[in-house]
Amino acid sequence: MKNKISLFIALLLVCSVATQAQLKRFSIGPYVEAGFPVGDLKDTHNTGWGAGLNADIKLVAGFGVTGSVGYMQFGGNTVNNVEYDKIAAIPVRVGLKYKLVSILYVKVESGAANFVNSNITGSAFIVAPGVGIRVLGLDVAAKYEAWFREGTMSFFGLKAGYNF
Structure with missing residues (x-):
């Protein structure tokens, strides 16, 4: 009987924490992405990776x-015997999100990709529309991202993160 009561209390606690996570107005967390x-x-260039x-x-x-x-x-x-150096950047993005249904959203972000550790100097303008799902804190998104600087560097990205 004690085990059943303990299990019931633990279940209530988990549901309470999950509900609070969904009701928060602000969240922050790490992510990883592939480009x-x-x-x-x-x-x-080859497939890219990132984190932030x-x-x-x-x-x-x-x-x-x-x-x-x-x-x-x-x-x-x-x-063709021409070697291209890696491209490394620190992208800073801001944007708007719109929740279509409870877990599905669309978003568009913009910002700057500041190049580091590569032959490219300066920064590029970013435009990145995407779609994603968020279940509790888990956030998974797909996007198309373009960096504009003396031409266009673009990629399809998959991003996974956890927001607290």
Whole structure:
């Protein structure tokens, strides 16, 4: 009998914490992402990877503000005996989210990719529309991201994170 009561209390506690996580107006947490180059970037660079910190603020009527800062790197490739160096950047993004249904959302982000550890200097303008699902704290999204600087570097991305 004590085990059943303990199990019931533990279940109530888990449900309470899960409900609180869904009702919060602000969340922050780490993420990892993979970038699959398209266009000219596909010819010169390999699949990229990244990690960072993401934050969300819920507004009204399903709208929210999102922002992230991280590190993204695409490995260089050799094409016709021409060696391309890796591209490494610190992308800083802000954007708007709209919740379509309870767990499904669309978003568009913009910002700057500040290049580091590569032959490219300066920064690029970012535009990144995407779609994702969020269940409790788990957030998984797919996006198309384009970096504009003397041409376009673009990729499809998959991002997974956990927001507290």
